[in-house]
Structure formats: C-alpha cells, structure tokens
Amino acid sequence: MGTEKKQSSAVSDVGAWAMNVVSSVGIIMVNKQLMSPSGYAFVFATTLTGFHFSMTALVGLVSNATSYSTRKKVPLWELLWFSIFANTSITGMNLSLMLNSVGFYQISKLSMIPVVCVMEWILHGKHYSSKVKIAVIVVVVGVGVCTVTDVKVNAQGFVCACVAVLSTSLQQISIGSLQEKYSIGSFELLSQTAPIQALSLLLLGPFVDYYLTGKLLASYKLSSAAFFFILLSCSLAVFCNISQYLCIGRFSATSFQVLGHMKTVCVLILGWLLFDSELTLKNILGMALAVLGMVIYSWAVEADKQSDSKAIPNLEDASEEDVELLKQQMDGSSSLKDVELGKSQA
Numbered sequence: 001m002g003t004e005k006k007q008s009s010a011v012s013d014v015g016a017w018a019m020n021v022v023s024s025v026g027i028i029m030v031n032k033q034l035m036s037p038s039g040y041a042f043v044f045a046t047t048l049t050g051f052h053f054s055m056t057a058l059v060g061l062v063s064n065a066t067s068y069s070t071r072k073k074v075p076l077w078e079l080l081w082f083s084i085f086a087n088t089s090i091t092g093m094n095l096s097l098m099l100n101s102v103g104f105y106q107i108s109k110l111s112m113i114p115v116v117c118v119m120e121w122i123l124h125g126k127h128y129s130s131k132v133k134i135a136v137i138v139v140v141v142g143v144g145v146c147t148v149t150d151v152k153v154n155a156q157g158f159v160c161a162c163v164a165v166l167s168t169s170l171q172q173i174s175i176g177s178l179q180e181k182y183s184i185g186s187f188e189l190l191s192q193t194a195p196i197q198a199l200s201l202l203l204l205g206p207f208v209d210y211y212l213t214g215k216l217l218a219s220y221k222l223s224s225a226a227f228f229f230i231l232l233s234c235s236l237a238v239f240c241n242i243s244q245y246l247c248i249g250r251f252s253a254t255s256f257q258v259l260g261h262m263k264t265v266c267v268l269i270l271g272w273l274l275f276d277s278e279l280t281l282k283n284i285l286g287m288a289l290a291v292l293g294m295v296i297y298s299w300a301v302e303a304d305k306q307s308d309s310k311a312i313p314n315l316e317d318a319s320e321e322d323v324e325l326l327k328q329q330m331d332g333s334s335s336l337k338d339v340e341l342g343k344s345q346a
Contacts, residue, residue, distance in 0.1 A: 020243035027236040040226040044209040050201030052237035060191025092164030099157035108161035135297035142290030186245035
C-alpha cells in the first residue's frame with residue numbers, strides 16, 4: 001500500500017512539473033509573437049499579467065460556485081502581503097529588463113536560487129546537503145554559460161533587480177508556507193490571491209506600462225488576431241499559475257527555481273527552431289551542463305529523502321503491535337526525561 005502511494009505521488013509530481021514546463025514555455029512563445037514588433041506589438045506586459053490573473057480568478061470563481069473546490073479561509077492581511085510581494089516581483093522584473101542589459105538581467109534571475117536557499121535557511125531553518133549545493137552550482141554555471149552575454153550595470157537597474165529578486169523569492173517561499181500553515185490546496189490558495197492581484201495589476205498596469213514603453217494602452221488598435229493571442233496567453237497563464245502553486249506545494253521554492261531552468265533550455269531550443277534564433281556551441285555546452293546539474297540535483301534530493309526515511313520509522317507499513325510498542329517506548333523515554341529533569345533541578 002505504501003509503495004502504491006509513492007508511485008501515485010511520483011506520477012502526480014511529474015504531471016504537475018510537466019504542466020508547468022509546457023504551459024510556461026508555451027506562454028513565452030505566444031507572448032513573443034504577441035509583443036514583438038514583427039508580431040502584434042502589444043507591449044503592455046504588466047497589464048497583460050493583470051489579464052492573466054483576471055482569467056485565473058474567473059476560473060477559481062467558477063470552480064467555487066460549482067463546488068469543484070472548497071474554500072478555506074486565509075486571513076485577508078496575509079493575502080494582501082502575498083499580493084504585494086507578487087506584484088512587486090512582476091513590476092520589478094519588467095523594470096529590471098528595461099533598465100539592465102540582457103546579460104545582467106539573466107544573472108539577476110540566476111541569483112534567485114542562492115537567495116531562495118538563504119531565505120529558506122533564515123525563515124524555516126532549512127539545511128542543504130553538500131550534494132544539493134554542488135548540483136545548484138552546476139545548474140547556475142550551466143544556465144549562466146548559455147544565457148549570459150553582455151553584462152552592464154547601472155544604479156537604477158541594480159536596485160530594481162535586487163527588489164525583483166527579493167520579492168520573487170519571498171513570493172515563492174510564501175506559497176509553500178501558506179499552504180502548509182492553513183492546510184490549503186494550491187488551487188484554493190491561487191483562487192483567493194488571483195482576484196487581489198488582478199484588480200491591483202489592472203489599476204496600476206497601464207501606468208507602469210506607459211512608464212516602461214511610453215505608449216498608452218488606449219491608443220493600441222486591437223485586431224481580432226491580437227485578441228486571439230491575448231486570449232491564448234491568458235488561457236496558458238491559468239495552467240502556468242496553477243502548476244506553479246502545485247509544484248511549490250509539492251517540492252520547495254529551491255527545487256522550483258533549480259528545475260525551472262529546464263524552461264530556459266526549452267525556450268532557447270524552441271527559439272532556435274521557430275524564430276531562427278542563433279544557437280552557438282557555447283549555448284549547447286551551457287544547456288548540457290545545466291541539464292546535468294538538474295539530474296544531479298534530482299538525484300541528490302531523492303538520496304536525502306531516502307536517508308531521512310531510513311531514520312524515521314514508516315508507521316503505515318508497521319503492524320498494530322509495532323506501533324503500540326513504539327508508543328510505549330516513547331512514553332517511557334519521555335517519563336525518564338522527566339525524572340532526570342527533576343533530579344537536575346533538585
């Protein structure tokens with residue numbers, strides 16, 4: 001029975017991760033066509049994200065109305081704090097991309113892995129084995145080799161990059177901690193945060209986009225083809241948002257960041273296949289190193305899990321007599337500790 005549960009959990013993990021990779025890569029390809037000058041020149045990225053969360057909120061509303069999902073209460077102030085982190089992340093990333101070179105922007109994204117590791121250590125006391133640390137370094141180096149080109153830094157861009165990295169890291173850590181704290185599913189949490197993010201992004205988005213691009217949303221001439229791509233982008237965003245919450249709920253913010261760079265590799269390959277992007281030997285070697293690092297990371301995390309499971313008895317597979325004996329041993333050891341504590345105080 002325990003083996004069947006593990007197999008079912010493994011299949012669910014793979015399914016959640018596959019949905020995240022496919023939807024994330026798909027939305028990048030769709031947005032590239034939607035936002036590029038050679039496509040439909042819809043350059044309003046922050047407002048588009050507001051549309052994404054509006055569609056996600058609508059799906060959550062329908063799901064709650066049809067009793068497909070149950071609504072568990074999360075305090076409003078926690079949802080507001082989370083939404084502030086999430087919206088700051090979106091705005092910060094857009095500003096960082098505008099003010100920095102592509103190379104520095106990629107470096108700032110890579111820095112999220114060590115930042116998330118340090119934050120999980122500070123906030124949750126999480127420790128990482130040497131195998132996991134080595135795997136993270138390999139992934140960072142590999143993705144850096146295949147994505148980082150020119151690196152130019154300016155004061156404004158550096159501040160925006162720091163804000164973006166910190167807020168994104170806090171957002172991703174908060175997803176897992178809120179799910180654990182309130183015993184709430186990923187979709188239920190998303191359905192409560194999406195309306196707040198949608199409303200705030202739709203109100204602030206046009207102003208942020210005007211600052212970034214110098215163009216007004218009202219002046220954009222919407223064609224039927226552009227509307228179709230916006231709708232397609234919003235549909236993919238629903239799957240992308242749901243799978244992100246699923247993945248962080250199942251794994252951790254660090255695992256999500258490390259394995260998330262598989263999307264970077266996929267985007268580079270698809271860009272070469274679909275958009276005639278240049279793919280050099282440096283890109284290929286970097287991608288190979290990044291994939292190797294991801295394989296090592298997955299092996300290291302699994303090895304740590306197995307070593308932890310050996311240290312902790314599996315009560316599901318134990319008989320009733322074994323469980324009762326274990327309880328008696330625990331009760332005996334706790335009463336012995338009480339006696340010893342009484343002696344030391346005396």
